[in-house]
Amino acid sequence: MRQKRWITTKELAIFSMLGTIMFLSDLLMEALPNIHGVAMFIALFTLFYRVKALIPIYVYVLLNGLFAGFAMWWIPYLYIWVILWALIMLIPKNSSNRTKFILCTVFCALHGLLFGTLYAPLQALMFGLSFNGMLTWISVGIPFDIIHMCGNFAMSFLIIPLYKMMKKIA
Numbered sequence: 001m002r003q004k005r006w007i008t009t010k011e012l013a014i015f016s017m018l019g020t021i022m023f024l025s026d027l028l029m030e031a032l033p034n035i036h037g038v039a040m041f042i043a044l045f046t047l048f049y050r051v052k053a054l055i056p057i058y059v060y061v062l063l064n065g066l067f068a069g070f071a072m073w074w075i076p077y078l079y080i081w082v083i084l085w086a087l088i089m090l091i092p093k094n095s096s097n098r099t100k101f102i103l104c105t106v107f108c109a110l111h112g113l114l115f116g117t118l119y120a121p122l123q124a125l126m127f128g129l130s131f132n133g134m135l136t137w138i139s140v141g142i143p144f145d146i147i148h149m150c151g152n153f154a155m156s157f158l159i160i161p162l163y164k165m166m167k168k169i170a
Contacts, residue, residue: 019059035151046088112148116141
């Protein structure tokens, strides 16, 4: 009897392409401050692939590291995207598309708003900031986090149409 593999070769190829799409979308929108499709893609892939969505997420993280020479700013990427993945995983598989859309929109926007705060503890450790220094770093970044929240909110409107398309072609 053949044992079922956790991941097939076909899935590995698909996940590599999806992670690359996330990375390229991030690069293409780099001129806009904190506006990109990464959160939208994480929500979309998590809704569709559930636990296996971690693979394209970490392909994206690895590509970022390779592109940036694994600079110190990259280290929080090892955990920061998984927080959004975990929030999306809380959405039951059998939820209506409306419920999925609302929750994904809220989670993506919230993740954008809290991005600097989620980033800050490790940044403080890496750069020797005191607790007050970390709070100052967070407060200075709030305008960028608000932009990030608005960008994630706007991009999340693509989740359900893309989800429906993925279901048709899968």
